[in-house]
Amino acid sequence: HRMDRRTASLPALPTLPLIGNGSLFMGDTEPIGDPRDAQVVLENCLDKDVVYRFLRPWLGHGLFVAPVNLWKTHRKVLLPVFHNKIVEEYLGVIAEQADVLVERLEEKTNGKSFDVLKHVTACTLDIVFETAMGERMDVQHSPDTPYLRARHTVMEILNKRLFKVWLQPDCLFNLTRYARQQKDNIHVTHQFTDEVVQKRRLAYENKNIKNETKKQPEGKLPAVLDLLFGREIEFTNVQLREHIDSITIAGNDTTALVIAYTLVLLGIHQDAQEKVLQEQQQIFGTEKRGSTKEDLLKMNYLERVIKESMRLYTVVPIIARNIDKDIYLPTCGVTMPAGSGAVIGAFAIHRSTAVWGPNPDEFDPDRFLPERSHDRHPAAFLPFSYGSRNCIGRNFGMLIIKSILSSVVRSYKIEADDIGPLKIEMLLFPKNGHQIKISRRTS
């Protein structure tokens, strides 16, 4: 296996430059880079760090930023909606959008390298919107809408605020043009989701009157939003909007990034791509159909590749929690006082020699073979965080990632040079984008 040379020479990342800069997390914040300490924090401190307050005007009390007491009751209600049995029902939607992606990529078979993330993001947006709110957006064919532009602007401003100290205090932020821009654009996104929520509530109420069964009118599957009506908690329209916005925001760019990183890695490591392809051929022969639940269960090697990709390129590189009671960290040997913050360096843990042996920067999917995993600390691999406040969409995310990669790899041979330098925003990005070259596979 070849080394990812450029990233191996990135000593700044594992030591978390963010802490050094002091720009993201001010005050009493302890960086944590050991799985045992991470486990203690993530099991005991379920409240989010104050740094996420910047997301409040947008996501309100949606699951991602909900204060811990509210989070407890709401997470219980949302959990069954993300159960495997339910999300597997969406495999048809995923396969359909994977087909569109494969078709859209055809125009890129001109031998030139291109940034694949944009294409993948349009695809995951279509999947996440249709499954979360029952809306067909068709971003893959019409990527430029007022809603998407507004959403993009809000994210840009939030990223600026997280990384520029002077934009953090409200009194200073409110003096900049960003404050107005943020307000206006948040308004646009709220309006969009509010309308969807109203529409679906009406459909739900009409259906109740007619006493129809679970299925939607034209035999359409119920979306996540539809499944949140008439539950143990009667959510208000605002609460529903906050949950749905949180889900579409937490679920989209993350999933797209994992797919894009994995495509680049497969382009760099031709031997791994060949093995993935062989596994696909064993499952599908030369068929181009979308993946079923049974197919996905057989993609063991692809799954190891995806895990190795999430380890090396941890798309959520840091996880920040509020320490709400004094806790003792066994490895550091310090007691963190209530009221301080903890930053779990997931990226750093994923590249630690103590956990992964002498060559942590080397791409080696077989690290995730069962016989090489069972001695590993349970919090050593935490792409979806760890403990009861981990990612609620992790199974759904894995289904999307596997299904899309399966379709793309069966249609195209991928080539790539190198990922190059990285930059940390809320998520982890390569500075030069996810550059790949593709050519049609002839079957």
Ligand code: HEM
């Ligand atoms: C590979 C894809 C994904 C990755 C790497 C990822 C990662 C994460 C991480 C690390 C957290 C915890 C953050 C923290 O503790 O601060 C989280 C939370 C969350 N994720 Fe994901 N996620 C992915 C896909 C998804 C999908 C597909 C959905 C939904 C459709 C989703 C919805 C959420 C929600 C709602 C939360 C908040 C959970 C809570 O606080 O109870 N994620 N995700």
